[in-house]
Amino acid sequence: MKYTLFGESHGPAVGVVLEGVPAGLALDMEAIQFDMSRRAPGRNDLSTARREADVPHIASGVFEGRTTGAPLCAVVENTDTRSKDYERTRDLARPGHADYAAHVRYGGFNDYRGGGHFSGRLTAALVFAGAVAKQILAQKGVTVAAHISSVYGISDDPMEELEPLLAAQKKDFPVLNDEAGQRMQEAILEAKGDLDSVGGAIECGVFGLPAGLGAPGFGQNAEGIFSQYLFAVPAVKAVAFGAGVAFGLMRGSEANDPLYVDEDGSVKAEQNCAGGINGGITNGMPLTFEVTMRPTPSIARQQFTVDMAKNENAVLELKGRHDPCVVHRAVPVIEAAAALAACELMGV
Numbered sequence: 001m002k003y004t005l006f007g008e009s010h011g012p013a014v015g016v017v018l019e020g021v022p023a024g025l026a027l028d029m030e031a032i033q034f035d036m037s038r039r040a041p042g043r044n045d046l047s048t049a050r051r052e053a054d055v056p057h058i059a060s061g062v063f064e065g066r067t068t069g070a071p072l073c074a075v076v077e078n079t080d081t082r083s084k085d086y087e088r089t090r091d092l093a094r095p096g097h098a099d100y101a102a103h104v105r106y107g108g109f110n111d112y113r114g115g116g117h118f119s120g121r122l123t124a125a126l127v128f129a130g131a132v133a134k135q136i137l138a139q140k141g142v143t144v145a146a147h148i149s150s151v152y153g154i155s156d157d158p159m160e161e162l163e164p165l166l167a168a169q170k171k172d173f174p175v176l177n178d179e180a181g182q183r184m185q186e187a188i189l190e191a192k193g194d195l196d197s198v199g200g201a202i203e204c205g206v207f208g209l210p211a212g213l214g215a216p217g218f219g220q221n222a223e224g225i226f227s228q229y230l231f232a233v234p235a236v237k238a239v240a241f242g243a244g245v246a247f248g249l250m251r252g253s254e255a256n257d258p259l260y261v262d263e264d265g266s267v268k269a270e271q272n273c274a275g276g277i278n279g280g281i282t283n284g285m286p287l288t289f290e291v292t293m294r295p296t297p298s299i300a301r302q303q304f305t306v307d308m309a310k311n312e313n314a315v316l317e318l319k320g321r322h323d324p325c326v327v328h329r330a331v332p333v334i335e336a337a338a339a340l341a342a343c344e345l346m347g348v
Helices: 029-038 100-106 114-116 120-138 162-168 178-193 222-230 243-247 326-345
Strands: 002-007 013-019 055-062 072-077 145-152 200-207 238-243 260-262 267-269 288-292 304-305 312-315
Touching: 002 120, 002 200, 013 120, 029 120, 029 312, 029 326, 072 120, 100 114, 114 120, 120 145, 120 162, 145 162, 162 200, 200 326, 222 238, 222 288, 222 326, 238 243, 288 326
Parallel strands: none
Antiparallel strands: 002 013, 013 072, 055 072, 145 200, 200 288, 238 288, 260 267, 304 312
């Protein structure tokens, strides 16, 4: 399946066109709405005050409750926009945001309101596409689940089994260790009080993938396929598979995953430092990775920047409603990207 996102943060709607959806799939709209609600803004003080229902409206690709095989199009309306918040600073590039790069790339014709097409608002449509992908994967015995692994240096317990991750999905703040989660929330609120923001990381696992998927070549290896989906998510700045950067602190005897044959005759590994991938090919263990997300660039602190219209130095004091941290709302977004990547890896 291939997806195309459309819309802008302060336009009438955002949406997605998902091509290659198998025909005959009975969409579970409650499951889709569950993921949409996990990402939705305005749920508590940890998020932007913007409130959106984020109910997807299917415009094509479904007939009598089942997918038709035609492109599946879903639209999510924008109902709580305050575009005037951006008029005063329309020519001032927000440091860390895509404003300047987009201005150059599109000759200044891009929608500047709330980041336009570069806004995290478009991840609402991505979550819809990923929720459909999850339902396709479920038919093949594959499950995707994630949790917050850290916020501003405060770490959650490491991911090991699927069931605790599924339990974390039902929490407003999806962590495995609630005490660590409370300290993360305090750090977010402290940054908010300082007119600032914080970043963090999300750990995700794809459980049930068979061994032998992928290839070592360019465009075919499992890490590459997943990375292209993950880096398409706004704010993702690093992706690490398995032990990730910790490999640099290990000896081979620690990093290698000893193999054995279990009672069912299946080959398993005693640990999973490789993250379920060897040589760009899945090895039958859970495919695991961690993404690092930058702090929200839209902050209310005074910052130095440039006036793009005058081509001169300027000072920015940003108003408006912004997330002091995007990590907790991004958990279902990362799951969605992983689900879509898993579908491609499996040839769906």
